[in-house]
Amino acid sequence: MTSRERVACVLNHQIPDRVPLDLGGTTVTGMHASSVYLLRQALGLDPPGTPVKVIDPMQLLGEIKLDLIEALGVDAIPLKASMTRFGFRNEGWKHWTLFDGTPVLVPEKFHTRPEPDGSVLLYPEGDGHAPASARMPKDGFYFDVIARQPPLEEDKLNPEDNMVDFKPVSEEDLNYLRCEAERLHAQIDKAIVADFGGTSFGDIAGVPAPGIKHPKGIRDVTEWYASHAIRPDYIYRVFERQCEVALSNLEKFRAAVGDRVTAIYVSGTDFGAQTGPFISPKVFRNLYKPFYKQINDWIHQHTPWKSFIHSCGSVRALLPDFAEAGFDILNPVQCSAADMDPQGLKKDFGDRFVFWGGGVDTQRTLPFGTPEEVRAQVHERIRILGEGGGFVFNPTHNVQARVPIENILAMYEAYRESAAYPFS
Numbered sequence: 372m373t374s375r376e377r378v379a380c381v382l383n384h385q386i387p388d389r390v391p392l393d394l395g396g397t398t399v400t401g402m403h404a405s406s407v408y409l410l411r412q413a414l415g416l417d418p419p420g421t422p423v424k425v426i427d428p429m430q431l432l433g434e435i436k437l438d439l440i441e442a443l444g445v446d447a448i449p450l451k452a453s454m455t456r457f458g459f460r461n462e463g464w465k466h467w468t469l470f471d472g473t474p475v476l477v478p479e480k481f482h483t484r485p486e487p488d489g490s491v492l493l494y495p496e497g498d499g500h501a502p503a504s505a506r507m508p509k510d511g512f513y514f515d516v517i518a519r520q521p522p523l524e525e526d527k528l529n530p531e532d533n534m535v536d537f538k539p540v541s542e543e544d545l546n547y548l549r550c551e552a553e554r555l556h557a558q559i560d561k562a563i564v565a566d567f568g569g570t571s572f573g574d575i576a577g578v579p580a581p582g583i584k585h586p587k588g589i590r591d592v593t594e595w596y597a598s599h600a601i602r603p604d605y606i607y608r609v610f611e612r613q614c615e616v617a618l619s620n621l622e623k624f625r626a627a628v629g630d631r632v633t634a635i636y637v638s639g640t641d642f643g644a645q646t647g648p649f650i651s652p653k654v655f656r657n658l659y660k661p662f663y664k665q666i667n668d669w670i671h672q673h674t675p676w677k678s679f680i681h682s683c684g685s686v687r688a689l690l691p692d693f694a695e696a697g698f699d700i701l702n703p704v705q706c707s708a709a710d711m712d713p714q715g716l717k718k719d720f721g722d723r724f725v726f727w728g729g730g731v732d733t734q735r736t737l738p739f740g741t742p743e744e745v746r747a748q749v750h751e752r753i754r755i756l757g758e759g760g761g762f763v764f765n766p767t768h769n770v771q772a773r774v775p776i777e778n779i780l781a782m783y784e785a786y787r788e789s790a791a792y793p794f795s
Contacts, residue, residue, distance in 0.1 A: 374446035378562035378633055378763065382677045382699065382725055386760040389790040390753055393727065393765040395435030396447030396564040397636050398427050399681045399703060400728065402770040403512065405473040407433030409776045414442050422466060422474040428481055428493065429456050429505065429514050429576065430769060437559065443783055448559060450552055450632065451566040452544045457504065458496040458582025470510045501584035512772040516579045520591035530608040532588030536580055537569050537613045540620045545627045552628035562633040564679070567624050569617045570666050571638045572610045572659055599654055606658055614662040618669055625674055634677040634700060637666060643684020646709045655689055660696050667697025679727065683768065685709040694723045703768040704729025713755045726756045727763040731782055737766055738774045742781035749785035754794055764790065
């Protein structure tokens with residue numbers, strides 16, 4: 372089968388020739404730039420010292436180039452606009468170095484400033500005169516968003532202030548997506564996973580508005596979550612307006628990319644903590660579900676795309692509502708969280724969701740286990756989650772920094788050993 376056929380088969384809950392593999396198809400199925408560097412070196416794809424492009428400045432994700440895709444047998448590729456969360460585009464690359472010494476390339480407007488404590492500040496739209504919107508601690512691996520919450524005046528709160536993040540798609544971005552979708556579909560026979568943005572309600576990575584110079588509205592993380600209880604009408608009105616813009620944009624995206632897309636990344640909002648959901652099913656049903664259902668209903672009525680939700684943590688209690696809201700794909704399948712046993716998930720929800728992830732635990736096994744432990748878990752997860760189809764192999768979330776290269780190689784070796792159907 373081709374990669375595109377293989378993923379389409381799995382998304383229709385059929386059995387392909389092998390379990391499909393993803394690396395970099397989304398911003399939650401990728402790999403930290405330092406780990407990409409080590410992997411490329413281990414596979415002999417680059418001379419030592421060759422920099423890796425940072426395609427997601429917040430998570431420091433590295434570019435998964437076509438030669439790495441082909442070397443590993445990856446089946447999915449991303450389609451997204453070039454704008455980053457920090458309000459500048461991935462263009463005009465320049466050299467930078469991570470704290471661990473990894474050579475990387477960053478966008479030209481990736482403007483940083485060192486602090487006396489050794490941390491590094493990053494600025495919205497690359498404007499060093501604006502308040503910094505993110506900080507990487509000394510010897511850190513990621514940028515933490517800075518909450519620039521203006522003083523709240525209860526009687527002046529306006530949901531429109533939290534709407535400035537969600538705008539009609541520009542002609543520039545539509546033209547880019549149109550051309551890129553045509554190129555990818557014609558030249559690279561992989562499943563295309565689109566991330567158009569704007570459909571993830573309450574995604575906490577975006578609430579502080581790291582790409583806006585002077586954000587207004589509710590921008591502090593704690594205040595935002597507290598508002599679910601003390602200002603639910605405010606949250607509802609933000610989502611209501613966001614949904615209106617998103618539906619209008621989806622019509623334009625559909626016209627631009629057509630049926631070339633296999634799946635669409637709809638939501639990256641995390642609803643789970645390590646021990647259970649951190650919002651109740653009732654709150655999800657009242658504030659989130661109505662709008663996700665509108666988005667997914669539109670997608671299913673007007674396109675052949677499958678709908679992808681990413682939600683970390685223990686979300687089993689919310690899975691019936693995710694299903695009723697119309698999601699087809701569940702990621703990252705965090706089996707290390709409470710009530711997320713892979714056998715139970717497959718038994719109870721395997722006919723409703725395609726599990727995209729969960730192939731190996733990225734909290735403990737991949738970073739801290741032995742290569743043998745990594746191999747054993749990969750074999751087990753493929754056997755459980757891949758039974759009868761409905762599974763795309765990827766670790767639980769992105770491969771992080773400082774993962775031993777021996778473990779990364781063991782993960783892909785074990786995948787190749789176990790992925791072919793029928794399972795023995």
